[in-house]
Amino acid sequence: MAPVFTRPTLATGVRLRHDKVRDQTVLLFPEGALVLNDTAIEVLELCDGERTLDDIAAVLSERYEGADVKDDVAELLGGIGERGLVVDADG
Amino acid sequence: MAEVTDTGAELIAPPPGVPNPLLLIAELTYRCPLHCPYCSNPTDIGAGKYQDELPAEDWQRVFREAADLGVLQLALTGGEPMARKEIVELVTASTENGLYSTLVTSAMPFPKRRVEALHAAGLDHVQISFQHSDPALADEIGGTIAFDRKVKAAALAKELDFPLTINCVLHRRNIDAVGSIIQMAERLGARRLELANTQYHGWATVNRDALMPTRAQLERGEEIVMAERERLGPNLEILWVLPDYYEEVPKPCMGGWAHDAVLVQPNGDVLPCQAAASIPGLKLENVRDKSLAEIWFESESFNAFRGTAWMQEPCRTCPINRQHEDFGGCRCQALALTGDAAATDPVCQFSPHHDVIVSARREADEPEPEQPLPFVYRDLIKS
Numbered sequence: 001m002a003p004v005f006t007r008p009t010l011a012t013g014v015r016l017r018h019d020k021v022r023d024q025t026v027l028l029f030p031e032g033a034l035v036l037n038d039t040a041i042e043v044l045e046l047c048d049g050e051r052t053l054d055d056i057a058a059v060l061s062e063r064y065e066g067a068d069v070k071d072d073v074a075e076l077l078g079g080i081g082e083r084g085l086v087v088d089a090d091g
Numbered sequence: 092m093a094e095v096t097d098t099g100a101e102l103i104a105p106p107p108g109v110p111n112p113l114l115l116i117a118e119l120t121y122r123c124p125l126h127c128p129y130c131s132n133p134t135d136i137g138a139g140k141y142q143d144e145l146p147a148e149d150w151q152r153v154f155r156e157a158a159d160l161g162v163l164q165l166a167l168t169g170g171e172p173m174a175r176k177e178i179v180e181l182v183t184a185s186t187e188n189g190l191y192s193t194l195v196t197s198a199m200p201f202p203k204r205r206v207e208a209l210h211a212a213g214l215d216h217v218q219i220s221f222q223h224s225d226p227a228l229a230d231e232i233g234g235t236i237a238f239d240r241k242v243k244a245a246a247l248a249k250e251l252d253f254p255l256t257i258n259c260v261l262h263r264r265n266i267d268a269v270g271s272i273i274q275m276a277e278r279l280g281a282r283r284l285e286l287a288n289t290q291y292h293g294w295a296t297v298n299r300d301a302l303m304p305t306r307a308q309l310e311r312g313e314e315i316v317m318a319e320r321e322r323l324g325p326n327l328e329i330l331w332v333l334p335d336y337y338e339e340v341p342k343p344c345m346g347g348w349a350h351d352a353v354l355v356q357p358n359g360d361v362l363p364c365q366a367a368a369s370i371p372g373l374k375l376e377n378v379r380d381k382s383l384a385e386i387w388f389e390s391e392s393f394n395a396f397r398g399t400a401w402m403q404e405p406c407r408t409c410p411i412n413r414q415h416e417d418f419g420g421c422r423c424q425a426l427a428l429t430g431d432a433a434a435t436d437p438v439c440q441f442s443p444h445h446d447v448i449v450s451a452r453r454e455a456d457e458p459e460p461e462q463p464l465p466f467v468y469r470d471l472i473k474s
Contacts, residue, residue, distance in 0.1 A: 003325065013216050013254030013282075017189060021111055021161035028191040030216040030283055032255050033113060033163050084282060084325035 002078030007089040009049030014085045016044055024067055029085055044080075047088030048051075053077070109349075109388060109397070109461060111161030115190070116354040116365075117153070119181070120144055121170040121471065124199040126234030127222065128466035129302055130258050130296040131365045132170065137471045145359040147177035149378060151184040156383040162353070168195035170357070179208045186213030195220055199237055199245030210251045217248045218285075223265045224275040232264060234468040245279040256283040257372075261312065261334075262302035263455075266428040269312045273319045277327055284327060286316060288334035291295060292366040292423055294469045301464035303455040309334055336448055339437035341414060341420025348396035348422060353387060361386045363393060366423035370432045390438035396433070398421050403433055406439040 010016075014029040023085075025041045027034040037042070042063075046056045057070035081087045104310055122135040135141075145153075147434055153356040154165065165185050172178060178463045183193040193216040194209065219241055226238040227229035248255045257276040261269065269286065276284040288309070289295050289302050304312075316331050323329070335342050344353050349363040362368060368375065373395060376386045395401065399414050406419040419425070420436020428437045429444045 011254070011282075012252055015189075015191075015215075017163070019163060021159070026163060028163060028215075029255055031164060031166075031193060032393070033191075081315075082325055084328055 002075075003081040003088075004074065004082065005020055005086065005088050006078055007049055007052055008047040008077050008086050009089045010044065010047060010082070011085055011087045016041070027080075027085065034080075034085075038078075039072075043076055044086075047077070047086060062079055110351070112157070112351060112353045112387060113162060114164045114166065114352040115154070115162045116159040116166045116168060117150065117165060117172075117181075118177070118354065118356050119150070119169050119172045119175045120357050122174040123171040123236060123469070124198060125170055125171070125197045125220075125222075125319060126237055126468035126470060127220075127232065127260070127294070128234075128298040128468055129289045129293075130260060130469040131290070131293045131295070132469065133293055133366070133368055134297060136170075136469075140360075144175075144357045145355070145378065146186070147175075147180055147181070147358060150177075150181055153378050153383060154181075154184045154188050154190060155327050156378075157353070158190055159386050160387060163191060165190040165192045166195050167192060169228075170206045171197050171199065173197075173198075173205070179205070179212050182209050182212040182429070191215050193256075196220070196244075197233075197237065198241045199235075201244035201247060203247060205317055206251065207249055210253065214253070216256065217253045218258055219245055219248065220258045220260075221272070221275070222259070223364075224271040228265065230252070232466075234466075242279070245281070249280045254283075255279070255281045257281040258285040260287050260289055261304070262289045263304045263308065264302075264310050266304045266312045270315045270319065273327075273329065275318070277323065281327060283330065285330045285332065286312075287330075287332040289392065290332075290335070292421075294467070296427055297467045298398070299451070300454065301466055303336065303451060305456050306337060306452065307456075309337055332360060335420075335424075335438045336451055338438055339440040340411075341417050341424075341438040343417045344421035344424070347398075347418040349387070349393040350418070353383065361390075361392075363396075364421075364423065365390070369423055370426055373432075396445050399432060405439075405443075406435050410441055 010026045017026055017028055019026050025036050027036055046059055054073060057073050061067055077086050121132055121141050166379055172194060182192055192214050195218045198219045200308050209268050222232040229238040230236050259272050269417055291299050293303060318330055320329050345364045354362045355378055360375045361378060373392050375392060376390045402419055406414045420438055422432045425434040426432040428447050435442040
């Protein structure tokens with residue numbers, strides 16, 4: 001089951017990097033890389049272990065003219081969290 | 092190895108033509124305190140050419156060239172990479188170039204001050220090999236007394252907050268303990284556990300009959316792995332590298348020849364995989380003479396089996412149209428089992444040489460002898 005987060009943050013040893021050769025942003029982790037789309041990048045950049053899921057959704061909602069994005073954010077983090085790449089700062 | 096998957100994110104199509112590499116495998120030295128009989132290093136590691144190890148300055152340049160070429164992941168391996176006295180400087184060079192660095196180590200040695208220095212230099216990830224979960228059997232397989240030191244090394248890696256991967260190569264003499272190996276990795280606080288069924292390259296080819304498990308052993312092992320994955324979830328990612336002698340279609344070896352990965356040997360020779368130096372007539376380039384980009388894009392060796400144009404039958408007109416997915420399997424295995432590096436990997440059910448695989452399976456299933464077959468241990472001197 002996909003994990004549900006309170007204050008999500010990238011797990012130790014997981015980092016975002018711009019790949020200049022392919023002009024894309026990738027999530028790097030032990031022996032792997034995940035190509036991210038723009039939404040995923042925005043969400044992960046907000047995962048600082050301080051903001052709650054609601055805080056993250058609120059920031060994005062403001063950027064996108066009040067759209068309700070909370071479910072999308074939770075789903076995206078759940079998917080990445082299933083691989084242990086995002087963890088809960090409170091957990 | 093470097094993988095691109097679509098979990099929670101949209102895939103971006105790779106550029107057309109020759110892809111840029113994602114992974115650099117840096118074999119810093121073939122010196123190693125362990126003697127594992129399945130080592131993927133060449134069987135002639137004692138040869139004079141490998142004693143002429145690439146100086147640290149050259150490695151630092153290679154890391155920069157790799158980053159410029161699009162490499163994201165760096166595996167610092169060997170042999171034992173900690174045997175290179177410049178290991179900290181090499182990690183610094185990796186960090187400066189934005190590479191994600193993994194130290195692939197036997198953890199022999201793994202001294203605290205040196206490992207702290209690696210951490211400060213920006214090392215991203217530590218992978219420690221284990222041979223078994225039982226100390227005496229582990230030391231017997233590795234050919235040296237190592238188990239307790241590995242346990243201490245894993246604790247140190249955790250203390251320094253490194254993400255930790257435990258790697259255990261599986262074979263006839265340890266696969267029945269897979270459950271206890273998983274529990275050991277859990278106790279050691281590993282994030283990932285690589286259970287790599289032996290691939291028959293390098294020293295493993297010499298030891299194939301002693302290493303190859305029975306089908307029943309594999310099936311039991313796989314069942315345990317599946318159940319443990321369910322129990323552990325994201326707390327411990329368990330990789331199960333398929334035993335290709337028991338598959339009917341081949342693996343896309345290295346993700347395809349010269350597709351994702353580039354490997355540099357201790358002397359600076361550049362290869363598309365660990366075993367490619369075994370292919371006769373393949374002209375090897377060296378980073379002392381040419382840039383990594385030149386070698387990747389233009390060399391005869393990297394273009395020899397790239398893509399699908401070089402293929403023979405049955406790959407060329409694959410009955411299940413899988414040639415773009417598995418790239419005909421492993422070139423080195425094709426060579427070792429058929430004498431032709433351009434043949435279809437005999438693991439494939441459509442290979443005219445598939446009977447070689449079937450008979451190896453049959454032999455593995457014969458009743459166990461009183462004494463297990465002896466190992467030929469990896470050794471620099473005898474090779």
